[in-house]
Amino acid sequence: MDLRENIGWPVSEMARKVAMDINDGAYVNLGIGIPEMVAGYIPEGREVIYHTENGLLGMGKVAEKGTEDFELVNAGKKYVTAIPGAAFFHHADSFAMIRGGHIDICVLGAYQVSQEGDLANWSTGDPNDVPAVGGAMDLVAGVKTIYVITQHSTKSGESKIVKECTYPLTGKKVVSRIYTNLAVIDVTENGLYVRELAPDLTFEYLQKHTDAALSQYNAK
């Protein structure tokens, strides 16, 4: 059974839910891929400043066709723009922002998240893959709040929310909240708590498709 995209929320709704949880004035770093979509759903009236680890605070939208500047890219090497009030800086200063706890929120994808908030998102451990880590380990070690946005299960139907990660870790006890197509889940000291269920899903259904144990906030 493939749980991807045909059950629960579409990716756009997942991104919107993350966006709703980003407060006005936040400094935010969005991972490459799906996390980048979050920027499109920030509610009006909120001002969010985007950091890209390759040296820009105040990243704007993706560059329009024909206006690309090869020397103005984001961490995914996409051509982007800078807003008025932006600042450029070098890599050591950029990661000082990250490591020093100055970024409020980072939104990342995941291979696996454990019930303790451990994150695996950089390597499948496959010896045929060329290992590549980028800034992932720095981000989870330094950013104040880590949100994960991901499909609830892999293409082959395995739960990505697990008792313990089997893939190599990016960081231990780093994730605060998980946004999947099925649910929004808080990582707490007492384990995983379901904050919100996708429409027409039961808690039992969610638990059945989740390797880790889940709790309900309102359970008696």
Next chain:
Amino acid sequence: MDLRENIGWPVSEMARKVAMDINDGAYVNLGIGIPEMVAGYIPEGREVIYHTENGLLGMGKVAEKGTEDFELVNAGKKYVTAIPGAAFFHHADSFAMIRGGHIDICVLGAYQVSQEGDLANWSTGDPNDVPAVGGAMDLVAGVKTIYVITQHSTKSGESKIVKECTYPLTGKKVVSRIYTNLAVIDVTENGLYVRELAPDLTFEYLQKHTDAALSQYNAK
């Protein structure tokens, strides 16, 4: 007997001798006081770039009366100028230049220099003095070559060039050469070697007024 200034070279000549030993293109930090005089004696045709640890590379002359800028000072808090091609930077970057071995030469004053090249120039150890170190320990730890310019003896006639420093150290084995009113002395692996004697002085006279043992390069 007061050896200060009435025997051997005047301070200006000592400064000139230091200046002669600064090569074209050198990056130089001059300590506060007598060392600052060195800049006035760099031979024509040599270009030297001055670093001041409070955040300027390319320090120019002292500001002329009436043109002082309260926000353009040197390490001694004197009003100075900046040359074309200067750069301003913050304190961590400035001391990265020092600690990282990027400055070629630093010229400092001394209370004492030992025969091993230990330098004492920040504290007399007097408990009534308010201790103050500034950048002295960073400079001796990081700059490639440390020259000391000083009177050969204290006001009370004691040798400043000693077997072992009795004042608190600024750094151990850091001085390369000492310029006094009596002589220019190299600090080598094999002890102190006299490079040049002031006119009309004998080696024996110099040794008599020096606590540490001296050697002659040309001794048979």
Next chain:
Amino acid sequence: MINKIAHSAGEAVAEIFDGATILISGFGEAGSPIELIHALVDQGTGNLTIVSNNAGSGHVGLAALIENRQVKKIICSFPRTAISVVFPEMYRKGEIELELVPQGTLAERIRAAGAGIPAFYTPTSVNTTLAKGKETKVFNGKTYVLEHALSADFSLVKCHAADKYGNLTYNKTARNFGPVMCMAAKTTIVQAKKILELGQIDPECVITPGIFVKKVVEISDPADESLLVAENRRYPWI
């Protein structure tokens, strides 16, 4: 929406609490946020630990804060200058604590705090009394001393131009400790000579990106400390 502009120095320093550790920029007069310090004198907040390169001149600025008995401890590299009278006198009487730190180590410890580095090794002060009791380690045959990050509750910084995001530029050697101090405090409070519109500061020339700054107040005509000292002025003004 983001607007970090405060309307007065008093408003900017209002949340500073008794017992706080405060980084104060400046190398002598250059870069010293004298109006913010005076607002702190007005506020009377006490029991402070101050981190600053020097310990004030005459009876204004940092010297006034010390003279007003608001400071229990100073962490600095050079507390003694020709026109420093308040600190030396209190220090000799044992009325104020001093932690003496080499200037480069001071800057690097502050930067480390801002950069999430808890400790680092440095060659500075090895074999001196200032390294006494500190851990050492040998790398490539050379001994280094372990130094720890120096973070703070607040920093008070003077800059040249700012915008409402908190982006800053500085003026000449008044830059000194400002940029690293902005990084290292939980709450950074800045006085700017002028506040510009967003986009008026070239993003290539921003020295402190706004992420490090919480509040900015415009002080368009800051006092010249050296003139005040020369006139033997005292704060609070009498």
Next chain:
Amino acid sequence: MINKIAHSAGEAVAEIFDGATILISGFGEAGSPIELIHALVDQGTGNLTIVSNNAGSGHVGLAALIENRQVKKIICSFPRTAISVVFPEMYRKGEIELELVPQGTLAERIRAAGAGIPAFYTPTSVNTTLAKGKETKVFNGKTYVLEHALSADFSLVKCHAADKYGNLTYNKTARNFGPVMCMAAKTTIVQAKKILELGQIDPECVITPGIFVKKVVEISDPADESLLVAENRRYPWI
């Protein structure tokens, strides 16, 4: 008199020797000194250790240097990209070594080398395979890993404007690793889009002060790596 201007990329890289460790700036294409790298391909210097955030794209620039078998080892954070073909193939065949370093740790290790810091503690990579075998230490109840300075014989850097003292500015996100790499090599070699007269670069906006730079060569019309890759070009040009 000080004049750091070299007349050609070939002249600028001439002293690079077999077995050297070289820092190469760039984040993907942005900031990659492609003409200096190609000059190094022309020179044929071998057995190199390269430190760079990525491992090259297509068959030009750093990828060409690798494909030409001049590189024995790469130290980088992200050697795998959509258009990276040369490195992955050689890596899988065991023909090139890889030391994988988290991006922020890479930047900080290079900065440390430039700043005379032999080692520092960082929270990054703790509890991961990349921290295996490394010393750790607890500060305030949290574990950190000890990372060492990463210095080099040479650095090859691309900047925007330079002057004959070696003062540099950069362009937007092409700044990335350039400033820290300039600090960390014994000999820093820079290609600049333009060389200006002394004084034309505002001293407040100098990003790399000249003290960190040994040679500058003007390359006024540098190649766009992504266009070359899209056209499937190879260096040496055929």
